[in-house]
Every structure is written in C-alpha cells, then in structure tokens.
Amino acid sequence: MSSTLHVQWTVTPLIAPRPWLTCGRCGGIKPFQSSGKARLNANGKRLDARLIYKCTDCDASWNRPLFERRNVREIDAGLLQALQANDRQRIEAIAFDIEGLRRSATRIEEFPEAHVTKRVLAGNPAAFERARIALSVSVPCALRLDRLLVVELGVSRTRIQELHAAERLRLSPVGERALRRPVRDGMAVDLDVDSTDRLAGLSTGVSVQPG
Ligand SMILES: [Zn+2]
Structure with a gap:
C-alpha cells in the first residue's frame, strides 16, 4: 500500500x-x-x-x-x-x-542562517513511501534549497542531485536551477523515499541552519 x-x-x-x-x-x-x-x-x-x-x-x-x-x-x-x-x-x-x-x-x-520548524500535515511519519515537503517562507531568506535539504534530511549534496536527476526528488514549481536558488514561499519538494536514505529530519525537530 x-x-x-x-x-x-x-x-x-x-x-x-x-x-x-x-x-x-x-x-x-x-x-x-x-x-x-x-x-x-x-x-x-x-x-x-x-x-x-x-x-x-x-x-x-x-x-x-x-x-x-x-x-x-x-x-x-x-x-x-x-x-x-x-x-x-x-x-x-x-x-x-x-x-x-x-x-x-x-x-x-543577505544571510542563509535560518530557523526551521517542521510539522506533519497528513500521513504517518513512521510508515510512508513518498513525502511532500511544503515550504513556508514568509520572510525572504538567502538559504539555498539544496543546502536546506542536505542539512535537514541528513544526506549529501551529491545524493540530492542524484535523486533530482532520477526524478525521485521533484520540485514545484519546476525550475532548472531551483535547487541552487534561495528557498521561496509556496515551493514544494516531492520525494520517493528509499530505505537507504536516512531521512531522520523530515518530519520532526527544530533546527538552526548554519551559515
Ligand atoms: Zn564606520
């Protein structure tokens, strides 16, 4: 299922x-x-x-x-x-x-340092095969999307690029260089989850993105 x-x-x-x-x-x-x-x-x-x-x-x-x-x-x-x-x-x-x-x-x-808070909108954090991350960025922030994903998901930048190239990580709105651009309000990231990736930070935790 x-x-x-x-x-x-x-x-x-x-x-x-x-x-x-x-x-x-x-x-x-x-x-x-x-x-x-x-x-x-x-x-x-x-x-x-x-x-x-x-x-x-x-x-x-x-x-x-x-x-x-x-x-x-x-x-x-x-x-x-x-x-x-x-x-x-x-x-x-x-x-x-x-x-x-x-x-x-x-x-x-501009500075990339940011506070990130997460909450589950729907679904079971203990058992899922896909994830949709909706970004809420009410105040402009210089933090790059790939950097946010690297730190919060605990995977490497190379892995993020691989997932994106394989279309297992999809961005909306779609943008050729969106991964390297600052996070924007209303963006969403869809992920097909692989058990080999640790995604510990997907749904929980409050963290501070370092500069
Ligand atoms: Zn001065």
Whole structure:
C-alpha cells in the first residue's frame, strides 16, 4: 500500500539583511546593521520616520527612511505606535523587509542562517513511501534549497542531485536551477523515499541552519 507523508517546513531567517554603505566616520564601504530603534521627526502635521542602522565597525549611524513628510492622519495608527515605542517585533519586521531596504541601499548582504520548524500535515511519519515537503517562507531568506535539504534530511549534496536527476526528488514549481536558488514561499519538494536514505529530519525537530 502506498502512502504519502505531507509535512510543512517553516523557514525563518535569523539575521536581517545588511546594507553596505560608505561610512563617513571610519571610511570605506562597511556593513550596517539595524539598531532596533526608530526615529520620528514632526514638522507640523507631517512626520518623517527612520530606522537607525549602525556601522558594524565604528557605530556611526545611518538613517533608513521609512516614510517622509507624511500626514499623521495617513499613517497606520498601529505602525505609528510601534515606531514610537520601538516595538521589537514591528521594528524587526522592518529590518527584515529587504524590498523596503532596496529603496535606500543598492548593495545588500543577505544571510542563509535560518530557523526551521517542521510539522506533519497528513500521513504517518513512521510508515510512508513518498513525502511532500511544503515550504513556508514568509520572510525572504538567502538559504539555498539544496543546502536546506542536505542539512535537514541528513544526506549529501551529491545524493540530492542524484535523486533530482532520477526524478525521485521533484520540485514545484519546476525550475532548472531551483535547487541552487534561495528557498521561496509556496515551493514544494516531492520525494520517493528509499530505505537507504536516512531521512531522520523530515518530519520532526527544530533546527538552526548554519551559515
Ligand atoms: Zn564606520
């Protein structure tokens, strides 16, 4: 009897992207990281908001514009409150928003370190012949798909490539180079399971992907 195990892996990046900018104090192009603090400046009824970054070498500040000259009434009340209070979660979400960061910086360093949590959606983890891994990646992460599979499944990169070539590992959406690209939300990996492969990490465990 054939059976499929459906699992979901949720991948969360651990390190926010860092802009590389010319540092006026220590000179040269340096990586900057979020200080976790926002700054609001009022000009009549209009507000500027910035997220403060610090040079990782000398601690000089760089202000990333979040919005400028915006009428107070047009600003989401929850966002305004979060910025005023330096709400950790909301500020962190802004720091991980790489698309937003791209509006202010051209050179950005991304990190593959990620937290991975797994849960069984359907099927029996003790007895299955096929597995479908659904990826949930709500925040962009630079972790490559093949690296995620190598670490989490405990098999070699060569083995991953062999399985892919033999169509025993299939990707959806299908992509010629998808294994070597960063993980994306909504991707799925289908595996025909072979007893010679250890797949200990398929359905259980919480792990941290090293950089
Ligand atoms: Zn500096």
